[in-house]
Amino acid sequence: MEIQLVRGKAVNELDDFEELGEIAHSLDIYMAIHAPYYMDFLGNGYMRNKSSKFLQFAGEIGSQIGARTIVTHIGPYHGCSSRDAIEALVPMFRELRNYYLQHNYRPSIGVELAGRPDLFGTLREITELCQRVRGLVPIINWAHLHARGSRWLNDRESFKKVFDFFDTNLRLAKFYCHFSGVEFDVDGNERHYAPVKKGEIKFEHLAEVILENNYDVIMISDSPLMEHDAMYMKLITERVESRRQERIARREASERIRQVRKAAVEA
Template sequence: MIYLGPAGVPISSKDRSTLGGLRRVAELKLNAMEIEFVRGVAMSNQTAEEVGRLARELKVELSVHCPYFINLCSTDKRKLEASKKRILDSVERCYHMGARIAVFHPGFYGSLTPEAAYEMVKEADRDMLDRMKSMGIKGVALGHETTGKVSAFGSLEELVRLCKEIRGCEPVVDFAHLWARNAGKIDYGRIFDQLEPLKLKHLHTHFTSMEWTPAKVPGAGNERRHLPISFDQPPVDPLVREVLRRNLDITIISESPVLEQDSLVLKQKFEKLGFRF
């Protein structure tokens, strides 16, 4: 199955609540929505349950994006613990609404070597998964998003390695971040090939166009700003064709500045090539 929808409440939703956003997603005949906790987790468990009931009724696939203020590579114990708490608070809401994945940006290398940063993220994941077990939380994956800056932990290679080692962790492929990080280059087929060893039943992804700037590292870049997918950077059509060719079970969340408008553009592209939602 292919799930398409916006990162947050649709722009066209008159009711700006999460419930209103879900109803607007369904009106538009989209089938996914990512709940954005990026500034903090303000939703109660009770509201999360209400959101989940409505999503199931409307047949909208839910996911959650954790707050931005997360750094699992921090050597400051207080900052590290605060990062874990923000993720676990998001995971708890995820569980109560019946969403299967909580997405976050893992952190920054800072003064650490990439290998040391990797070990810190891995240890933090193990700790959070242990806490989730003690909380009785099942069926929620820790979704590590590929990052768009060379200073940030989260290359595809790092995340595939991590998710091979830690059960309960999944990569979240942000195609625009990979495009920026690789200085305006992307090979969708190679990305999906790299993911194959994980044998994922479902792949969660983000898509938008992206302006990037060159990094000091040769052949690398950094994300600058999100753009509507009409900019075609990274190109859209090759992704659509590759998803259909591989018959992928995938969610594609639009992080475009025009949110649901670009989800609808993606839907039209899939339908033009014969897919029926």
């Protein structure tokens, strides 16, 4: 479960979060917090400080509710090159990571891929930032990645390449993902999220790759039909797994028959 603090919450609205964390723990639910969308780590000094302060606050709340990940966007480039942006972000996030460690905050900080070209967050940018700041984790937003990558997530192989890229560069034990459909404007840029059934990206391809490779994945629904599509993705995953098990059973039966025939010939 990802708690969406996307517009910012007053502290007095968070009084029940600790109880929520206890309930989630009893039900074995993975908890996370999503920072507001106004996070702006490359903006002016005021916005950088405000963004950092919120992540400090989110770390405290996350620890109280047993959250394991604090998810954040980086924000616009504000004229920075990709290289200059990374060099500016590395010390900021090292300081935030150290703040979490000093205060014994349990969650990891996760930085999310971005879909628009004016926002920091390409696949390679997020990966390099995580490589250089130990403890930082990537948040794979498949809709953003599809939009930023010229709409290329159209088969199983394309999804597998993303997992392979992270495996090669970060050796992740767990993948934290967001999924939804995505719609585009007339210029081909990401416009907004869409229901899974209406999007170009086929969740079935992703489910096949996850199951066949036994990846440990947290999947968050970003769809406008959030709960509905969460259940829809669960249903697709179950169907894919059922078909996969049927194929395995057929192969095993075929192999047993082959072995019996071979033994009969040898006898």
